[in-house]
Amino acid sequence: MDFFRKTGKVAIGSRLRMLTDKVTEDGAEIYKLYDIDMQPKWFPVFYSLSQGEDQTITAIARAIGHSHPSVSKIISEMIDKGYVEEKKDQTDGRRTLVTLSKKGKIIAAKIEDQLIDVNAAVEELSAQATNDLWQAIEEWEFLLEHKSLLKRVMEKKKERNSELVNIVEFEPQYQEVFKALNEEWISIHFEMEESDYKALDHPQEYILGRGGFILVALYEGEPLGVCAMIKMTDSEYDFELAKMAVSPKAQGKNIGFLLASAAIEKVKSMGAKKIYLESNTVLKPAINLYHKLGFEKVVGKPTPYTRCNIQMELKLA
Incomplete structure (x- = not known):
């Protein structure tokens, strides 16, 4: 297992797959040991049906946590083996029910001894282990149901990218990028308007000179995001969050959130309420x-x- 010592936990999928393959290989041999002709992958479906109630494929899939197509394929294989049968629901002819055949019921009775011995072997293995694998699996399943591994990795990626972002105050050298980034997104979805040109062509006059400010997000030193806080007068609001734009090549790097958060914290320090x-x-x-x-x-x-077509407010106090 030197490979896994080198890679660490990033190879968790590969390691779990190897463990699954090993258990599955042993499972196939265990069925042979008890003279039962069954594939390990059939067991969840077979066990569900062995509880005595006829079920639809949808109900089986829901009960065992498998997809409908995978259960449907297993049912077809078990029909070919003669272990299950399909029949129309007598109360609803549109539904097809799956049930164990006579041959399947014989197997269900025959498999009881195997299940007793397998359970005892697993219990023995658990007792010899330092950690309880079964409880750990249940815990991981619960945690991943709450937040998937993909989402967790996406969050970590954002956190790492955030460390490369530096939020700075506007300087004249950023006026071109301030206009270009805003003009880019506005032109994609809408049309530039007179108020856009006023603020973007003359930020000193329409934003900075009136008590507002502009922040610029530098990603590895390159300006890829901007946003402004425009001072509002004769209004219940203190500032307007406006002219926020992030370069398409910087999407997914959390720049928009970092920019807006920095702007909000700055107006908070200035005593803003809304x-x-x-x-x-x-x-x-x-x-x-x-x-x-x-x-x-x-x-x-x-x-x-x-x-x-939407107006929003943030209360700070």
């Missing part, structure tokens, strides 16, 4: 981000943008 934003529901990743940040939908405020 933040406002405008967006469009076609921008699902953005809307999901705003909800994650704690924004809630509001209505009724006039907007200069024809593309706006």
Whole structure:
């Protein structure tokens, strides 16, 4: 097992597969030991049917946690072997039920001794082991049901990428990228409007000079994300979160969340109580981000943008 000592836990799938293959190989030989002609993969389906109740393939699949196609294939193989039969449901002719045949019932009775001995062997193995594998499997299944390995890896990837992101204050050298990133996403989904050009062409006059600020996300030193906080006057809101854009090549690196979070923390330190934003529901990743940040939908405020179909606010106090 030198390979697994070198790779560590990243090879968990391969190691579990090897263990499964070993147990399955022994399982096939155990059936031969008891003179039972059965494939190990059939056992969950066979056992479910041996409990005496006729079932649909869907019900079997649900009971044993397998997919419908895999159960359907196993049923076909067991029909060919003569262990199960299919019949129409007498109360609902549209449903097909699966049941053990006479031959299958003989096997069900014959297999009882095998199950007793296998259970005793597994109990003995568990007693000799330092860790309880059965309990560990149950715990892992529960945890993975709550959050899959894929999702956990995605989160770790974001965390690692986040360490490469540096949020800095706007400087004149970033004006071109500030406009370019915003113009890119707006032009893909909508059309640039007069208010866009005002803010993007003249950030000093329309944002910075009025008490707002712009943040830039540098990923490994390259500016790939921007967002602005525009100071609001004559309003119940202190700032508007606006002009947030992330380069397509930086998607999935958590830059949008890091930018918005940094902007929110900055206005908090300035004493802000409420933040406002405008967006469009076609921008699902953005809307999901705003909800994650704690924004809630509001209505009724006039907007200069024809593309706006949702308004949201974040209460800081």
